[in-house]
Amino acid sequence: MKYPVTIGLEMHCEISQTNTKVFSSAPNGYSDIPNSHISPVDMAFPGVLPVVNKECVRMSLMMSEILNCKQPEYMYFERKNYYYPDLPKGYQITQNTPPIPVGMDGFIDIEREDGTTFRVDIDNIHLEEDSASMNHLYDISTIDYNRAGVPLLELVTKPCLHSADDAVAFLEYMRAIYQYCDISEADSKKGQIRCDVNVSISDTDELGTKVEIKNVNSFGGVRDAINYEIKRQTALKEAGKYDEVEQETRRYDEETGTTIRMRSKVDAIDYRYFVEPNIPKFKISADWLEEIRTSIPELPYERKNKYQNTYGLSAYDANILIKEKSIANYFEECLEEKIDPKTAANWITGLILGYLYKHDQNIKDFYITPKRLFTITEAIKNGNISSKQGKELFYFTIEEEREPEKIMQEKGMMQISDEITLANIVDEVLAENPSQITMYHNGKTNMFDYFVGQVMKKTRGQANPVKVKELLTEKLAQ
């Protein structure tokens, strides 16, 4: 990068883990059937009133505490007034003006992949409602109010990030926190995460002209949008046309990986904010805050430390495991099943995530539960099957969706290690081949391999070769 870059982020994350929406009693959940998760409140029929979902407030306060923010003494909301068909009331209930937001002036430290850390300063985090979703067809637009009123947490950073990689690392970590705290699935495929990105370049101490890119819906998109914007602004600066960089709002175009101008900041809308009169101010008690603080679950970095220090995993493996809560939970369940941590980590970061990624499957729906994985790893550990057989067993289990024990037995994968069984078979082989024994005793020592082969043939390869060799050596010496 030729010029130092400054980036600020706005991360919108839907709260998906409450039963109902933030100001209405309609179910809070994704549905393919348009307008099925709605109430009169979501469509702003005349006379309806908002009622705050306390669970949403609790979750917002938890995020506020995790981000080391200051919490307001009183909770209340504001109206942001503007007209758009996806906003049935003609205003959005939100929290804009200090000291209203649920969290102000915080920070969080983020670890990079190379182990270095950086601090992200948080301007504020606030609770608001989502708008309806629109579908623009050829000559009409349709509106689906399922999303209208879904709780949304908007996190605003200070302009304190300096690379696309850092921005994405921060966003990924925030996503993990939302999942760990059971606040949101934070699934960008479901549109639960949307970002606005502010980018400027400058070669002096003063910040350059800020360009805002709105509605970037994936972290990959964030990375591309930032890098494209750096390139675009740098090129203008190089060409001596930096004054063409305007305070403006652009949008990210996923297909071309570029940003496209929407409007100048000069035409910014006056949202005429004022306090929502239908929601009385209520005091956030110190007791409640304390209760929320103590209920914060183990966060990703705490788990990462544990994985490295207690279980001796590499930073690389630990990072992969903590990225998604469901994966980390799976790993910890494996440990409860008494699978060795390193073995579990190897299986998860290798075969399991590979399989899940390839088949776009969630680990929660994965047939090989930690218990089943234990059966497989235990069979390998005990020498019942080879590690090659272990892999085969892994895939058979997924394909057939049956217990791995059954498959091992039916496919005859189980190695025969039992001394008596093996001794009987060895005796049988020796009894059937008296002339070969004589040849062996007369110096043809390669006949030993012939005997081993015969035992394997009789057991269809299931005999434990080490044990067979031991037994043969012993019996032939008699």
Place this chain on the structure above:
Amino acid sequence: MKYMDKGIVAIHEALKKGEITSQELVEESLAKAHEIQDKTNAFVTILDDAKGLPVTDDLLSGIPYGVKDNYSTRGILSTGSSNTLKNYVPFFSATAVLNLEKKGAVPIGKTTLDEFGMGGTGTTAHTGIVHNPWDYDRMCAGSSSGSAASVAAGVYPYALGSDTGDSIRKPAAYCGIVGYKPTYGMISRYGLFPFASSLDHCGVLSRSVEDAAIVVDAMKGLDPKDQTTWDSTNIHLYENLKKDVKGTKLFYIKEICDINNYPNASEELIEHLKNFQATLKKCEELGMSVEGVSLDQKLLNALPSVYVVISCAEATSNMSNLTGFIFGPRGSGKNYEEMMKDYRTKGFSPLIKRRFIIGSYVLQKENQEKYFKNAQRVRRLIVDEMKKLFTKYDGLILPVGSGPAKLLDDPTDMVKEETTILEDHLQIGNFGGFPSITIPNGFVSDLPVGVNITGNCYQDELVLNIAYALESSMNYKNQIAKEVTK
């Protein structure tokens, strides 16, 4: 024999004794509604298919009543007296209406109002002007104009109203009946079309304090759908009505009641204030003390502008849901902006548009501090001042308006700067969410006038008792409008 001109308890007893059936009451009420409709235009909708309901121990069971047309009523046209909702039939009912439904009360009609409650004349409804049943050339005041007219005419014993500035209490005075809005949050606003949420109150118009108490007892209650409601289960307005008010302390505001402050006073105003003084005497005869209190003239002068700024600001936001997309007659145009503009341009009356412009203006970033925030500060000052006075006194007593109902077509009836405070002081009750009741206290020019009693929040029982005692010392309880012959 007629029953709809009687009080609730008398009607209930007649029903219980079997002198009359609920169905017969409904028929009488509907007939009366049609009879007055031509002359008063009190109704947007008369529910001709209304049926009598079973009579239970609930005082309101089987008895007809009216609903202001800004209450959402399931399956019944609810227009807010606006062209923007001229075809709107809601699929849910307001909580207050549901509460009455539970008691077995029978709605007979939806009454006309100033469009969305934004007016005080009864002249801005999309279905036309409402006329006063005492004199058809006069207004009912507003915005609960149709409710006031129909109750005064004896269509039924009570009708629901809403009150943002004085919309229950002023029309009650002009129509010679009782108008009561309880403490903010006592009755749920869920399903009431909002005008200015922080000032809007539900309430009732009736012909006696007793009836007002019975009806509000039935309407009130904590509502999980309205976060501003509070638990009033220990308040029993009707049960606790008593005429003994000895030792109760009342005050009036000198600056408002002193005739010397109105050098150009009309004969009617002089009469009205004289009558008010007579009412104060009656209060003293009942064993109450009455004192004149002086209030900062600056605060009083600020009342109307504080009201305009706050109510218009909230209104412009509250009515932004009226776009014609989800409900209401959809506008035409090439894109959503044109369709919205078309719908709103055609749907709203000029008065409302003017208020929207004021509301938007005072909320704009560059103006908000100067207008909206300052109005909120002054509102706080006024409310604090009143609350201070309510620690010393039980109630505030003031005359309603500057005289009897005004002529609809009065060339001299321009805004009279001088009497502004008399017309606007009832807004104090909305600023503080105070319980406030108007009762008739006599006649000026053969037309009814009213007096208002306002108390501190949650003191509804006390306020009603003062009104109840005063009412019983006068002769205007249950009066029915008789057209004045000029």
